[in-house]
Amino acid sequence: MKELLTMFATFFKIGLFTFGGGYAMLPMLQREVVENKKWATEDELMDYFAISQCTPGVIAVNTATFIGHKKRGVLGATFTTFGVVLPSFIIITLIATVLTAFSDIVYVQYALAGIRIVVAALITSTVIKLIIKGVKNLFQITMCVLAFTLIVFLGLSPVYIVIGAALFGLAMGKWGKIK
Template identity: 40%
Template sequence: MSLKTNWRYLLQIFLSFFKIGPVTFGGGYAMIPMIEREVVQKRKWVKTKEVSEIFAIAESVPGAIAINSATFIGYRLAGVKGAIIAMTGVLLPTFLIVVALSILFLFIKDNPFVESAFVGIRAAIVALIAFAAYKIGLTAIYDKTTLVITILTAAILYFLHIHPVLIIVGGIGLGIAVVNVKKLLGYATRLDRNDK
């Protein structure tokens, strides 16, 4: 890849994440559908299964899932430069918006219109997160075993309030154990939706 082409590619990565960045109201989970639309459907840089794996890894390491996802995708696309460019792209608009809103909020903090707007923003964010969970579920839940693991994990999170990192570590162990037990018993093991 020539230097000129490389910089164009890095600029595309930056601009893609720069336009995704402003939708992070409510946390990084609200950004997941936007990232998927941009990097999977529009740019075709990664596949749906890959981006689901990236989201899983991004959630399991310390830091915001949006920043981690952008960094991992950028790294996958263009190495360390891509990681830095994608991370900067996703952070810069949010940083600028927060600075501007902080200044503006000093003047309008008690305005009923602003308080009403946040009611709608919070509700819309719940819908974005639910949609992201549905899309990831389409690739992650593909048989009875993965459905049972999903239901058990949700129940454990809800009733026992275990830290998500422990859930992920438990999921790793459970996944390895289930696949190995199925192999020992002679059952077919599917590792994703496309396996026959």
């Protein structure tokens, strides 16, 4: 029970400090889940992210469900999912009932502008880490650059990138070699 509560508390914290959607959650996940609690490895986290891209639902919630399930089965998944959703639920309900013009408050806008800069730095830092650790040989560099280019310049949906990359991986498994 104690572990379940820790899982709940950890994901509550992650949900509370994630601004700007699923990707912004990655630096928090890396710190809490991979480095501090060691509930998943860096590679596993990436796998969960990839799968969450092309399965229905919110990426942050899917990743929480994955980690909870890996650690403690369906019960664990329930605790982590509930934990990551609860802060949003409380905050949004409060805003909807009390602060109807929340996003018009000037101090909220100042704070958010500051937070956006930090989130940009956090994501950049995560990307640097990911590339140094995981993108080494020519195949991996090609996949990484291709994914980036197709999304940024051609506006392709990440769903296609994930499916395409999986097929490339399979082809490499069959005709190339996997290190």
